[in-house]
Amino acid sequence: MSESVAELAAELPLIDHHCHGVRTGTATDAEVQLLATESDWPAPPGTSVFDNLFGITVRAVCAPLLDLPRHCTAEEYLRRRGELGGAEVSARLLAASGTERYLLDTGFRASTITTPDELARLTGAATEEIVRLETLAESIAPGCTAAGFADAFDEALDTAAANAVGVKSIIAYRYGLDFDPAPPEPAQVTAAAGRWLTAIEAGAPARLAEPTLLRHVLWRAVELRKPIQLHVGYGDPDIVLHRCDPSHLTGFAHATRTTGAQLMLLHCYPYIRQAGILAQLFPHVWLDTSCAVSHTGPSSETLVRESLEIAPLHKVLYASDAFGLPELYACGSWLWRRAVGRVLDEWLADDLIGAADARRYVEMLGRGNAVRAYGLE
């Protein structure tokens, strides 16, 4: 093989199996800074998110794509971004990500970002939809009765899932992964729906955090026999971190292993090793290092290396978890390619894999595993 794995990884068209739409229009400087972190807190005076590990990567990797010198200042970067406008910045940075297909979670702040069709037009790439279970339940809650909730949700899920390649649960952030792994009884679902709907009628926001209903919608998704994406670990400011450890999913993985559903563990940081063990032990558990790779920037190689420790190579996927900010797609892709190239080049140099294996594994990790998991071709 004349090329290094790093060169192969740099050129491979990727399937981004977990991401969101890009922001439409031009973001203000304040919005850019907010979208560039998972934290709700602003950076202290004299610093900015461009001093975070993601921001450092933006100034190194994205700056030249916007005709700026590498390592430009935050002020220079934001000024140039504003000059070019949102559409041009998105076009340049999404093209640089080298993504051939995006699988989009359409259930989070959908009004501010592109739909799958809009992203397909913007990039020329294929797009697919992932349905977020909690958002779907919240959309049918107004006008539902407690006794009618289960049927109404079934109908809504069948309709929404017909055009989607998978679904997603955020039970990690709404409750924790330490939920009762058994499906709830119908009477428990009706009683829980009654509590939730009564609270909504009394003025509470229609935010699904009722554990019985979270389990119910998750188990309904199991019956679809499609991939179910589950957020794990880092990736949201309102988490109780230790309850997002995927070790808590062991019982649910046992309970679902012969159902035909696939459990796609997203983010996984800092529990990448726990996720990798589950991916080795269970035939239907997969993992990625999305979100965290972008936010760990120059240090992200460690995360990708951990994802390649014990999980079978046919269970590890690429994803950016980009939301809104085109820099997240560009940096997520660039950092992941760099890390995979470095790790596999070491294996190649140590003669632990041959050139044909190296080619095959890079292709599997970057796109082939997603094709198989989601039945894309």
Ligand SMILES: [Zn+2]
């Ligand atoms: Zn995510």
